[in-house]
């Protein structure tokens with residue numbers, strides 16, 4: 001096990017960036033883009049990968065490539081980032097939300113099954129077309145269950161693996177499930193290119209459409225004549241160069257994150273007022289992309305107030321996701337008008353949950369201080 005104190009060795013980022021600059025290849029035409037795609041595809045075990053400007057764009061492109069009929073319903077967790085629902089809406093589809101699991105914080109697959117049974121079997125809702133599982137904070141969604149349900153109803157699966165570089169589900173890489181999947185390479189992700197994203201699939205048609213849509217649907221024959229409306233979602237060679245260098249060290253990053261998670265676990269052990277991340281499920285060990293905490297009911301402070309107290313003592317934290325069904329923008333857009341489902345778990349997680357410093361630069365003594373201050377501050381509000 002690598003101790004958290006050992007400095008992370010420098011990677012090849014500088015070398016590869018210098019190569020971009022010396023060769024003059026800065027734009028998406030440069031060789032690192034294809035190399036990054038090939039290496040990600042190999043790592044995840046997918047046939048095709050399409051690098052894009054960010055994870056949100058990757059979601060948008062993935063959905064666009066599927067050509068779902070306007071008004072199609074995509075089922076996804078309410079406890080996730082807005083990029084997921086935004087991609088659904090921007091593609092003319094309608095998001096339908098499912099509550100979170102109280103322990104894994106991922107989509108509750110039991111409630112997902114109930115919702116689909118209610119919509120498809122009882123209401124004969126023929127518009128439901130896809131499920132978008134989103135692996136959250138470090139533990140993968142129960143993909144066997146998702147794939148079984150999707151198969152049963154003939155639904156497409158779009159896997160959001162934005163936070164799951166290096167994580168696997170029952171030994172199979174996250175990002176390899178369903179018809180199409182995405183990653184993000186934002187600065188706080190396990191592999192970063194500053195900004196960046198990728199769509200992965202085994203379907204040559206979907207990959208081809210993603211490639212075309214990423215680059216304004218230019219045609220090879222008559223370049224400035226367009227049959228379809230595309231986007232400029234290209235990734236630059238500079239970004240891809242950083243991404244390639246980062247990917248070389250992914251296993252090291254994963255080991256480090258796991259070690260950090262274990263350290264926090266040890267330090268919070270026995271603190272019954274805190275719900276810690278599940279260290280493992282039957283299908284995966286937590287990768288601790290971020291280390292989340294949920295305040296117990298005995299704690300007379302919500303997450304926002306606790307975060308403020310911690311900030312006052314020099315500890316920077318981040319709030320959990322705010323549920324999609326409580327987003328003012330979606331209420332205003334009327335997306336929840338006819339929705340009668342309830343989301344008590346996501347609502348509680350949003351109000352009681354936050355995450356601790358989890359960056360790769362964190363050292364043992366920082367983790368110790370953070371845990372000590374958290375326990376002290378909780379002790380004051382019991």
Ligand SMILES: *Cc1c(COP(=O)(O)O)cnc(C)c1O
Nearest residue numbers: 054055056081083162163184186
């Ligand atoms: C980060 C993230 C995204 C969006 O990625 P960006 O590169 O920031 O656009 C999408 N989904 C999840 C689950 C994420 O964590």
